[in-house]
Amino acid sequence: MAEIRAMxxxxxxxxxxxxxxLPWEGNKGREYLADVARFFEVTRGHVIIAGPRTVASIPPFAYEDRTxxxxxxxxxxADVLAWFPDRVVFVGGGPPVWEAYAPFIQHWDITRLPYDGEADRWFDPAWLVQARSTG
Ligand SMILES: NC(=O)c1ccc[n+]([C@@H]2O[C@H](COP(=O)([O-])OP(=O)(O)OC[C@H]3O[C@@H](n4cnc5c(N)ncnc54)[C@H](OP(=O)(O)O)[C@@H]3O)[C@@H](O)[C@H]2O)c1
Incomplete structure (x- = not known):
């Protein structure tokens, strides 16, 4: 069974x-740059599964050292996760994907950035406590 994480x-x-x-796209503040760098560091060598809009926003270089x-x-x-036995799989969003995969996620890695502007996609804390029976 894969190890299932979310970031x-x-x-x-x-x-x-x-x-x-990302709502803060283009922000060159230290926290924002560090967050992006950490995302690529932590996911290196692993699998990222994500919806089509999120995948479209991933830069080409990211394909070099992760699946x-x-x-x-x-x-x-459950079928998708079974494609990657013995891998670390990061569930990469967007919201409907986290909603559907939440019951399988063993570890959440959430960075809270100083951004407080507009958004059209939101985190739902209910994902953190989703029972497997609801998925
Ligand atoms: N802040 C962050 O860390 C972060 C991370 C990731 C994404 N984002 C942001 O989130 C936004 C994109 O998210 P999005 O939700 O709009 O689009 P998305 O990434 O395409 O994800 C949603 C789509 O995934 C597909 N999907 C695949 N498996 C699914 C399942 N089991 N259940 C439900 N849907 C499933 C659905 O499309 P189909 O029905 O067509 O298959 C659904 O509409 C962007 O603004 C992106 O920047 C932010």
Whole structure:
């Protein structure tokens, strides 16, 4: 069985996304740059599964040293996770993906950034306590 993890960065009120990008895209502040660098460091050598909009926002260099897999809603989460036995799998969003895969996630890595502007995608703390029977 794969080790299932999730990693995300949120704003002060749980902001996750805006216009198909990170809400703080382009911000060169120390915390923002460190967060992106850490994401690529922690996921190196592992698998990232994510919805099509999130995959579209991943830069080409990221494919060199990790497995990136676009997932679709017609696939059953347990079946998708079974494609990667003995790998570390990061569930990479967006929100409907975290909602569906939450019951399988063993470890959440959440960075709370100083951003407090607008967003059209939000973190839901209920994901952290989703029972497997609801998935
Ligand atoms: N702050 C962060 O750490 C972070 C991380 C990731 C993403 N984001 C942001 O989130 C936004 C993108 O997220 P998004 O939700 O709009 O689009 P998304 O990444 O494409 O994810 C949602 C889509 O995933 C597909 N999907 C695959 N498996 C699914 C399942 N089992 N259940 C439900 N849906 C499933 C669905 O598309 P189909 O029905 O077409 O298959 C669904 O519409 C962007 O703004 C991005 O920057 C932020």
């Amino acid at each position: 995300c960065a949120i704003g002060q009120r749980g902001q996750l996304g805006l216009n198909e990008r 990136i897999c676009e997932i679709r809603s017609e696939k059953n989460p």
